Amino acid sequence: MSVPLTLAVIQIGDRADSTSYIKAKKSFGEKIGARVIHEVLPEKATGEAVIAQIVKYNADQSVQGIIVQLPLPVHLDQHTILEAIDPKKDVDGLTGVHTQELWEDGSEIVLPATTRGILALLDCYQIPVEGKKVVIVGRSVLVGKPTAMAFLNRNATVTICHRGTKNLEEETRRADILVVAIGKARFITADFVRAGQVVIDVGINTLADGKLQEEVGKRKLVGDVDFESVSKIVSAVSPVPGGVGAMTVASLFENLLDLAQR
């Protein structure tokens, strides 16, 4: 007898973008025969209430993976909440145990899902990473930093840029592989790229589009890269939506499977 793999997603509040991401996870899970529990707590839930839910799923043997959907309401401490997840069920790969693995030796049992998605995308198109110049724009704990470490562990030469970087265009044009994760709609334009590059767009930004902006189904999603102009210059650029977002969802379930099999 087998039971389906089960992923519990805890959402605090009702941000439209979070709800839409969770829907994508649920829909992907259903396609591959996994079960996704979507647990919603009120926007004003206390840290204790959130942790109580996490503890419940930590103990629940029918659940193999737990996600706390980010970003959290500002009154909650992200570190404390995430660290409450049992690392054995941390499919997002964001707890300290997994960061430490990535940091120390690159054994990377559970890579953060977005990072795994980026690498999977490159693998899928057979784009080699070893020895390449990888420039990452954005230094977040969720994407920029773990992605930098993962590329470093794969023997790329890695440059990390951010809002404090001077002459950003000069840095980005040096890249063989350019990864952009800054959350600024269409920020990377033609001036930032050159022929021959592979550009990975991690940004998912909602363009305010008149009165439609509140309606999730009709939001216009764009990346951090101006696809229109950049795609005419570089060798390859990942689209938004699709691209990294889609690979990230798939990677979450790969992490779930990896953790369940340990």
Add this chain to the structure above:
Amino acid sequence: MSVPLTLAVIQIGDRADSTSYIKAKKSFGEKIGARVIHEVLPEKATGEAVIAQIVKYNADQSVQGIIVQLPLPVHLDQHTILEAIDPKKDVDGLTGVHTQELWEDGSEIVLPATTRGILALLDCYQIPVEGKKVVIVGRSVLVGKPTAMAFLNRNATVTICHRGTKNLEEETRRADILVVAIGKARFITADFVRAGQVVIDVGINTLADGKLQEEVGKRKLVGDVDFESVSKIVSAVSPVPGGVGAMTVASLFENLLDLAQR
């Protein structure tokens, strides 16, 4: 009544270089009125025996800081040994708790001593870091990675190079601040640098010098940078011995003081 700050240094085996580093720590400690306990375990000590010593000092309220001198004999697992140190006494800043601080928010209560030494050296000479291009050669957990994170937290644009980097000279010549931590004697020659740079040499290498090589007192220490040729080109280069090594010892005791005061 006050008691002197006390640092316990646990050495496993009798590597000459380790013994000499510990002497430097002891000598510095004495100068500033701190007590340094030097505990030596046999080369073949088991992990359990080493951890028993650590646990003893964890519990000893008269000891505020603990160092396990690296490198360890190959039969010991570095991660397990280091994680046995109470983070509140981890003056080397290498336990997961401190790595996580560095990784997550740059609050950096305890920076790894070498990283703190590098930053202190730059501060001392009033060399600004913000917005600078910092190129780090070496990606070790002890130096390269934490130093990269610390510079990133100070708004430098950081590139990490290593043995897999192609055209290393091209990368190093782009740096405003070049940090070299690879453990290869005089590897960085004139070809790797340009005028105007600040070069930080973290390497401490022993040059084999005929029959004298076994005698600690007469070893010839050189850095990863060929000081002779490089110093004629760049704005500033830190010497070996002295330079980062000296600052690292001082930083250890600053960490000790910071931890004791918490």
